[in-house]
Amino acid sequence: MPHHIRPATSVSDPLTSSPHLPEQDAILVTGGAGFIGSHTVVQLLSLGLRLVIVDNLCNSSEEALHRALELAGNKGELFFHKVDLLDGAALEKVFELYTFSACIHFAGLKAVGESSQIPIGYYQTNVTGTLNLLQLLQRYNCRNFIFSSSATVYGLPSSTDPIREDASLGALNPYGRTKQYIEEILRDIANSEPNQWNIIMLRYFNPVGAHESGRIGEDPNGIPNNLMPFVAQVAIGRRPVINVFGNDYETPDGTGVRDYIHIVDLARGHVAALNKIQSFSMGAHTSVHNSNGTKSLGCVPYNLGSGIGYSVMDMIESMSKAVGRQLPYRVIERRLGDVALCVADPTLSAHDLDWRAEKTLQDMCNDLWRWQIQNPNGYEARVATAASGTEEEDEEEGTLREDSDVASVASTSSASLPETSPSTPTPGELAPSVFASLPVTLLPIISTIAKPAPVMISAESLKAVTAATPLVKPVVATQVPVVSPAGSPARGATAC
Template sequence: PATLLEDPRPTSSPLLYFHQAMTRVFSAAVLLVAAVADASHPLGGSWGARSGKTPSSLRPSIRAFAPMRLSGGAGEQGTVLVTGGAGYIGTHCTVALHEAGYDVIILDNFSNSCPKSLERTSEISGKKIEHVYDCDIRDRAALEKVFTEHKGKISCVIHCAGLKAVGESVREPLAYYENNFVGTVNLLKVMSATNCKRIVFSSSATVYGNPHKVPITEDFPLSCTNPYGRTKLFIEEMLRDLSKADPEWKIINLRYFNPVGAHVSGKIGEDPAGIPNNLMPYVAKVAVGSLPRLTVFGDDYDTPDGTGVRDYLHVMDLAMGHVAAVNKIEDIEGEVVYNLGTGHGLSVIDMVTAMKKATGKEIPYIVGPRRAGDIATCYADATKAKLELGWEATRNVDDMCGDTWTWQSNNPNGYR
């Protein structure tokens, strides 16, 4: 049977045309997953589950619940839907949005997040979350239900949902293309059909590949060294095509660098399932005694101490960057890109040393081989965001490490 999103003209929709072209490139395997996934359980086995199995929290029907019944009425600024809203970036964005006067709708499949994070988010902001949907962005029917229920009420979407580990993407590229890219196509189709045409996309500095110089400005050539980065780049290109085809769309791509830290309260932070893929949660788990040692992936890069250099950005600064983008989006035309970073780089050893200072503990580590897809140095020029969004990072490495330690020491097992 026809759905509200079907178009009898196969090439009249730029999204459909782009989707058809890209899926032919990816491989028949991606098409097979998308075509045969059980309608009552769109995940189809282990797709999207970092543990290798479908999380028990994922159910065939969408579920709405209010984690906390706290004070707060309709948002003065409007309503923002956050995909991946129970995750690391999403929870901090929700706190910042609430504090800025927005209502928030959360959409998450809880494959790498926990509903308890949303209770903590409400405790911090003192504002209830009225609508939380257990929903996967690859489940188009579920997305239709959510957006139809809130049609005309969502002022903007912040799209954070997606798999994000560089190394894992090299091992499992089809999972990343199917989850990140195909899921975003579904999201954009539903948004278009319900006339919700404002989106802030959580892109990544990985779209710059191995930069020829630093700091990196937004006009640098785009290339990628890993499948994760390519999913972000493909989505950006799709969004650019969409904005050109339909001028009603307003799109901001936020290319952020390396988010770290936690809310200063210690109530929410990064809580990856299994062994962390990112540096700081790994270091924090070593400091708290949950892991015996850190593995430093490569010490032979062309950097001062041989370890990779990155632009580490406090997650609350990043969250405020999303709020600034939402505030700005009605003033833009088409699609705009901003870097979000501090503008300077720190090495892996720099961060380990800073965590030793913050925790007062030794951080034992061993050196392992380079990870596939990693590069030597990457840090931002965020001047454009400062001039046009009025945003800049305000927290330093001591804040990043101190807040990480407050979170990890208060929650050695995360939200679990």
């Protein structure tokens, strides 16, 4: 049985519009317990939707789902299955339990530096896991798909102009290439079945911040390699100083400029994408046509960014204002491959999805600080992990992560992390367990699995589970060894 996580009373944050999906259908959310996933879950639950979360919890926390239900104010329904996308048999069991109207796909590994160390593991988890998912979606006739892509697919910008969706692609590392290859696969799938697929690929830039309540946020595993989680840890006293990589770029203050977007705005972008897909499905497709005259959306990429560039010093100063004191930093040598400026052009998202980033830079910093002071050690699961010694080991090893920008200007403490580019980590930076858990062979694609008839569960039977029912582990097939400490978009890292 799945975990049926019952809501607790809390403040709701409902949106004004809903995709109005059929009552008996559910939305599948892979990696829904991660940073971006959990914030999106809040938005969807607030609309009263039924969600099925699939996550292997290797680098995320089930606690985030409990808190998401609180924040949704008893709206919607949430069912959780601890399943790895590489376990095709276990994943199909989930498909047998529900009828899905759409899928939002966050799950995957996403540390750029780590991807250069274990590329086979990244291709297996991200690409093969996605293929497993897509085959089941096709088999069970769910062709509405939202993919968590990344600005890393653009590679190095060819100019300082804001990046549009029609810019050339050229990812520079295995992680980015997995996203780029999946995008190519999605385009091929849409072309192979004309007028059937509605696929939106959301290319994230740099999500930061937290829910304004401070209840859910970014919970890095080990030493953060994203700028703002590290800044927050310096502010709370877990790290001594922020390293700023170079102050001689051709920017107003000499530090690198990136496009940062509030995590709640990013989550809203997924609701906007779902609304867009709904206009081409659920019967509405008979009167709605795409720009090319077809009655399905096909496969379309959209940037999710603010369109505003903020420098590293802008971020530090805004966070200092949120904290109420100047945060310590020092300037060190710039890193090979970093670029001066990388900003999204979000015009297409505004036009097609009616979506725009609304929250300010200070909102991002204020909400991030509220999350940090309320959760100095992250979610409860992370506190328990730290008590067992795993957290300290992670800090010593310096597990690397990467922002979703094209060439991240991250900040780290020189006392705890070698001063190298995150895309070229030195041996020893990655936890030994990463290599110990690397699968020897690739899993076969699940096309040989016999297709059983899907089973619809009535709303009455679902609601029969009472709030007093204890959480139990779902009955699934034997789990495949996990490639790396992730499986949903990494806690503390963006899903891109």
